[in-house]
Structures are given as structure tokens and as C-alpha cells.
Amino acid sequence: MSRRSIFLFAALIVMLYFSIILFMLSPLHGAKSAYYGNSYMNHFAYRQLPQVVWCKELKWRSPPSPNVVALVSYPGSGNTWLRYLLQQVTGVVTGSIYMDYGLRVHGFPAENITDGSVLVVKTHEIPPLESDKFKSAIILMRNPRDAILADFNRLHKGHIGTAPKSAFRMKSSEYKKTDWATYVMSQLVVWESLHRMWFTKFQGPIHIVFYEVLVSETRNTLQGILNFLNYTVSETDMDCAMKHKEGIYRRKKKLQDFDPFTPAMYKAIEVSRSRVLNIIKYYQKTHNSNTQ
Numbered sequence: 001m002s003r004r005s006i007f008l009f010a011a012l013i014v015m016l017y018f019s020i021i022l023f024m025l026s027p028l029h030g031a032k033s034a035y036y037g038n039s040y041m042n043h044f045a046y047r048q049l050p051q052v053v054w055c056k057e058l059k060w061r062s063p064p065s066p067n068v069v070a071l072v073s074y075p076g077s078g079n080t081w082l083r084y085l086l087q088q089v090t091g092v093v094t095g096s097i098y099m100d101y102g103l104r105v106h107g108f109p110a111e112n113i114t115d116g117s118v119l120v121v122k123t124h125e126i127p128p129l130e131s132d133k134f135k136s137a138i139i140l141m142r143n144p145r146d147a148i149l150a151d152f153n154r155l156h157k158g159h160i161g162t163a164p165k166s167a168f169r170m171k172s173s174e175y176k177k178t179d180w181a182t183y184v185m186s187q188l189v190v191w192e193s194l195h196r197m198w199f200t201k202f203q204g205p206i207h208i209v210f211y212e213v214l215v216s217e218t219r220n221t222l223q224g225i226l227n228f229l230n231y232t233v234s235e236t237d238m239d240c241a242m243k244h245k246e247g248i249y250r251r252k253k254k255l256q257d258f259d260p261f262t263p264a265m266y267k268a269i270e271v272s273r274s275r276v277l278n279i280i281k282y283y284q285k286t287h288n289s290n291t292q
Ligand SMILES: *[C@@H]1O[C@H](CO)[C@@H](O)[C@H](O)[C@H]1NC(C)=O
Pocket: 099, 112
């Protein structure tokens, strides 16, 4: 190699390292754009993933459904896992209002597709102003403690990694609270208003799925979602999906020796969570709905 190309190569490496470092330092402030998933960290995390084994070859919904169904969740609440389960059991692709290039090459070819050619459409946003965008909605709700922690991990390490302990102690100035504490409190507001908005502003039918129930009673919960979608699957389809239910997207359990949440955070989380549960109770009472 000539000196010039060695120099260019070295410069490239330095730039790459800088962008990674910048990315790791910025997530607290750049959180919004990171939801769009086109971050380099996600790419790096995905590289190590094995390819997904599908029960059957994925296809588009045909004929397209006139009812577009939103799959709503706060980030870090299992949206990708539920999309994975739905694709396993139906063989139909799921869409998203985002373009996550990492997901697109790892089993979710319908990223950035939001029409009736997909089974459901992932969103982390409040209900859109155009009232006809989504005809109905599945709301996947996880307790805010775990969801906020999972999303914090994702911002630091991509879809399957975990943030280092030091990330929870970072401060932007000596006298302030940790960035993590600021992050928890602001995300709690986002978590609460997302659910509040869907349950109070969205006009179409809503099916609520609690992430914790999806984990403990996967088969029944998935069947409930399919009923809501009016989508019939065979016993064999369901058995196959359950055999592969783990998938490749679940984060390994960690942090057993360390709880990043303070008593004040737990208190705020509990208050916010019970307010949302009350909204849901009220919704169920007034809509006579057969949510699970
Ligand atoms: C997403 O889809 C829209 C509409 O089909 C298209 O205009 C846009 O370029 C797509 N975005 C990406 C990042 O591919």
C-alpha cells in the first residue's frame, strides 16, 4: 500500500471510532432519532445474530387488508418480539412506521411499510392525526421500570446488548442528578402519555396486551391477538411458533447485582403506572371490550 492509502485508511478508522464514541455519549440527547433504528450500534449488534429460522416462508398479506392495525408500544416493551411471534405463527410480514435497517436484514423485510399488505404496523408514537391511518390498534404495554431500562440498554448497546454500569452514573455536570435519573423521569412522562393518548384519543377498537402476560402465557395471549386480527391459524402453525418462541431478539438477563432504580424512581413509576392502569380500567368499562 502506498503511504497515501495507509494514511487514508488510518483516518477512516479514527473517524469510525469517533462516530462510535460520539454515538455512545449522545443517546440521552439523541434518543428520538435513535428510535428510527438506523444507528451503527444496531448494525454491529445484529452482525453477531444468527439468521432467523421461520416456520414457513414469509409472505405479504394477500389480498391486502383494508384495515391497517397499529402495533403500539413504548420502546423496550417487546414490540420486535411480538412481531416475530406473529410472523412465525402466520407467515405474514409485519410492518413499521420506521425504517430499521438492522431489522430489515434480520427477518423483518417490511420495515417502513404501513399499508394493508402487512399484518400489523409497529409504532412508538401517539395516535396519528389522520384518523383513518389505523383502523384498530394492539397496545403492547410493559411495566415502565423494565421498559425504560430495556430502552436505555438499547440506546447504549443496540437491540440485544446491555448498558455498562458506568452508563447509569454519568453526569453532565458535577452538581446535577445523573443523566440516568433525568432520563428515567422524562421517559416516564413519555410512557404515561403514550398510553393515555391511545386510550383516550384513538377512535378504533383497541386490544391491550400486557408484556408480562405475553411472556408467561405466550400461546393464549398470541391466540387472543390473532382473534382480534380475525386471523385463523392451524394448530400446527401455533405449535411451530411456540417451539421457536424464543427467537433471536431477546436480551440476556443481567444486572442481578445492581439495581439502577432509586426509591424515588420506584415511587414515581408506581404512581404513573397506576394512573395508566386506571385509564385502561375505565376504557374497558366504557367500551365493554374483551381485552384480555
Ligand atoms: C419509506 O417509505 C416512504 C414511502 O413509501 C419513502 O418515500 C421513503 O423513502 C422510505 N424511507 C426509507 C428510509 O427507505
